[in-house]
Amino acid sequence: xxxPRTERNNVKRVPSRGxxxxxxxxxxxxxxxICFVGFSIENQPFVIPTIHARKNDTIYLHGATTSRxxxxxxxxxxxxxxVTHLDGLVLARSVFHHSMNYRSAMLxxxxxxADEKEKLLALEIITEKLIPGRWKDxxxxxxxxxxxxxxxxVDIEEASAKIRTGGxxxxxDDYNLKVWAGVIPICQDFNKPVDDKLLQPGIDxxxxxxxxxxx
Amino acid sequence: xxxPRTERNNVKRVPSRGxxxxxxxxxxxxxxxICFVGFSIENQPFVIPTIHARKNDTIYLHGATTSRxxxxxxxxxxxxxxVTHLDGLVLARSVFHHSMNYRSAMLxxxxxxADEKEKLLALEIITEKLIPGRWKDxxxxxxxxxxxxxxxxVDIEEASAKIRTGGxxxxxDDYNLKVWAGVIPICQDFNKPVDDKLLQPGIDxxxxxxxxxxx
Numbered sequence: 001x002x003x004p005r006t007e008r009n010n011v012k013r014v015p016s017r018g019x020x021x022x023x024x025x026x027x028x029x030x031x032x033x034i035c036f037v038g039f040s041i042e043n044q045p046f047v048i049p050t051i052h053a054r055k056n057d058t059i060y061l062h063g064a065t066t067s068r069x070x071x072x073x074x075x076x077x078x079x080x081x082x083v084t085h086l087d088g089l090v091l092a093r094s095v096f097h098h099s100m101n102y103r104s105a106m107l108x109x110x111x112x113x114a115d116e117k118e119k120l121l122a123l124e125i126i127t128e129k130l131i132p133g134r135w136k137d138x139x140x141x142x143x144x145x146x147x148x149x150x151x152x153x154v155d156i157e158e159a160s161a162k163i164r165t166g167g168x169x170x171x172x173d174d175y176n177l178k179v180w181a182g183v184i185p186i187c188q189d190f191n192k193p194v195d196d197k198l199l200q201p202g203i204d205x206x207x208x209x210x211x212x213x214x215x
Numbered sequence: 216x217x218x219p220r221t222e223r224n225n226v227k228r229v230p231s232r233g234x235x236x237x238x239x240x241x242x243x244x245x246x247x248x249i250c251f252v253g254f255s256i257e258n259q260p261f262v263i264p265t266i267h268a269r270k271n272d273t274i275y276l277h278g279a280t281t282s283r284x285x286x287x288x289x290x291x292x293x294x295x296x297x298v299t300h301l302d303g304l305v306l307a308r309s310v311f312h313h314s315m316n317y318r319s320a321m322l323x324x325x326x327x328x329a330d331e332k333e334k335l336l337a338l339e340i341i342t343e344k345l346i347p348g349r350w351k352d353x354x355x356x357x358x359x360x361x362x363x364x365x366x367x368x369v370d371i372e373e374a375s376a377k378i379r380t381g382g383x384x385x386x387x388d389d390y391n392l393k394v395w396a397g398v399i400p401i402c403q404d405f406n407k408p409v410d411d412k413l414l415q416p417g418i419d420x421x422x423x424x425x426x427x428x429x430x
């Protein structure tokens with residue numbers, strides 16, 4: 001399914017890189033560890049990095065009930081939520097055609113406060129999205145912790161993504177230049193887990209976390 | 216030197232993680248490959264990932280003269296520029312105390328259009344920041360390319376950073392739980408460079424790019 005193309009989400013620069021179908025956009029969103037939430041208070045924009053998770057066409061964000069971002073979004077204000085994966089530096093023969101390979105998505109909507117039932121579900125979704133299996137292992141939130149946490153639900157109204165892949169696109173005349181050109185891939189990876197200093201003896205690294213360790 | 220603390224840049228959530236001195240903030244900014252630029256047009260926030268570079272207290276951004284972001288910032292509108300390095304998933308014994316290790320900075324200011332002289336200098340700074348040595352090797356911008364490119368200069372008015380390091384901080388009662396706790400480090404790295412398919416024979420990977428390759 002495609003998002004409608006509007007003045008807001010239309011990819012203007014290099015339109016051939018624009019993506020509007022939900023499947024591709026949501027793949028980019030779901031694979032990102034964090035997102036960047038943009039909002040504006042009294043003409044001052046703010047961009048806050050935060051953890052996110054998605055259920056269908058809704059994005060969940062969480063934070064302390066006292067946080068400026070949470071309070072602003074709870075009030076129903078508009079936001080833009082951007083995620084970006086960097087995949088490579090693209091070195092062309094000319095400075096002008098240098099680029100990056102990336103997968104990036106921008107989502108638009110307004111915030112609303114999740115109710116108590118949706119809150120617990122959202123916390124589970126956020127936890128499981130980052131660390132599948134963790135919800136069943138760790139101690140789940142108690143009443144006091146739930147009270148201190150707010151969940152913002154963002155029903156996605158519009159979205160688009162932009163992807164660049166492949167090598168440089170140089171000007172015809174520049175291919176003769178004696179300049180190295182190509183791609184230097186960029187990756188985000190996990191390193192060997194570090195036990196907490198206060199970990200009790202006999203607690204092994206659990207199987208469900210192996211996806212991080214074995215990478 | 217410290218940035219003054221204002222309502223805008225004051226770190227409210229976990230104030231002990233707040234950083235206001237230029238040296239630490241600029242280290243975070245300079246080490247990031249991209250930044251996230253937040254601005255607002257007619258009450259709709261936007262967050263755009265883009266390449267940045269810094270000279271003293273000025274950040275340079277570049278883009279096509281036709282870009283929405285560039286046109287908006289050239290007009291002197293306010294922005295927020297955020298960079299974030301993810302350093303680890305922090306797994307606590309309780310869901311509530313899960314966290315991430317990170318280094319993040321938020322910069323505030325207004326855009327202005329760089330003049331022709333500053334433009335070429337900024338393009339060199341941006342290029343060299345990402346790929347030191349590249350400016351002297353690749354073909355530098357010609358007149359037509361310079362005309363198609365705009366440089367936005369952002370003189371930083373306020374800024375702050377926030378850093379989290381170390382293991383989880385659990386509630387006293389939870390340390391007895393039989394739950395693995397610790398940190399799963401996250402890193403961003405470069406993989407082996409890929410030659411452009413149209414690379415002429417006899418062009419070796421240059422020494423000045425070894426910082427990517429030998430990692």
